[in-house]
Amino acid sequence: MQMKATWYKVISSALNFLFPPICLLCGSKDLYQAGCLICKDCFNSISFISHPVCVRCGKPFLTETTRNHVCGNCLTQEPSFNLVRALGRYEGALETIIHNFKYKQKFSMVNLFNFLLDNMQNHEITFASYDLLIPVPLHRSRLRQRGFNQSVILGNILKKKYQMSLQPKVLQRIVSTHPQVTLPVKARKINMRNAFKVKKSHNRLKEKLFSFLMMCTQREQR
Numbered sequence: 001m002q003m004k005a006t007w008y009k010v011i012s013s014a015l016n017f018l019f020p021p022i023c024l025l026c027g028s029k030d031l032y033q034a035g036c037l038i039c040k041d042c043f044n045s046i047s048f049i050s051h052p053v054c055v056r057c058g059k060p061f062l063t064e065t066t067r068n069h070v071c072g073n074c075l076t077q078e079p080s081f082n083l084v085r086a087l088g089r090y091e092g093a094l095e096t097i098i099h100n101f102k103y104k105q106k107f108s109m110v111n112l113f114n115f116l117l118d119n120m121q122n123h124e125i126t127f128a129s130y131d132l133l134i135p136v137p138l139h140r141s142r143l144r145q146r147g148f149n150q151s152v153i154l155g156n157i158l159k160k161k162y163q164m165s166l167q168p169k170v171l172q173r174i175v176s177t178h179p180q181v182t183l184p185v186k187a188r189k190i191n192m193r194n195a196f197k198v199k200k201s202h203n204r205l206k207e208k209l210f211s212f213l214m215m216c217t218q219r220e221q222r
């Protein structure tokens, strides 16, 4: 076993020497750290969301001196979900990574998400305390068109990383909705309503799931 590990190290060092690893995004050889898939510049262009944030919806506050607290939106209308956290702002290298993965089918980006999760800065989610992971489903026509559901792929990363149960069939998209980004906020809400069906055995989750999906809709608009 040890012999096998030694050979693996020798071969991978030789390959790294012959074909030095480069940044997946820009091709630079100046990687952020050994074994990392992006360079220092690309990594530094990622705006990770850091404290202080709203303890419920994860919205970042502009004043860095305050502690985490509940934001105005969540105080005015208490959300039915307990906790939402985002990795970073949709800009810089993170925007490119998401775009490459979702629209250009560059699956090499998947390993990057794994690496970025390790660098997440407002990570108060105790994955072990949750029962299951439910990826946001695509309608079958969209799935045929795209060929994969990005939520299921990302869910699989979390499943492996935190030994969780992933159940892609709990939630089903029964209406082929218009892409949310093309619609104004009001129309997005109508667009989402009745678009999903929850498996009977998980009916008690219906309201929470719908509320969460609505929040994602509002976030997309910001």
Ligand SMILES: [Zn+2]
Pocket (backbone or CB within 6 Å): 023, 024, 025, 026, 027, 028, 038, 039, 040, 041, 042, 043
């Ligand atoms: Zn780069």
Ligand SMILES: [Zn+2]
Pocket (backbone or CB within 6 Å): 054, 055, 056, 057, 058, 059, 070, 071, 072, 073, 074
């Ligand atoms: Zn909030």
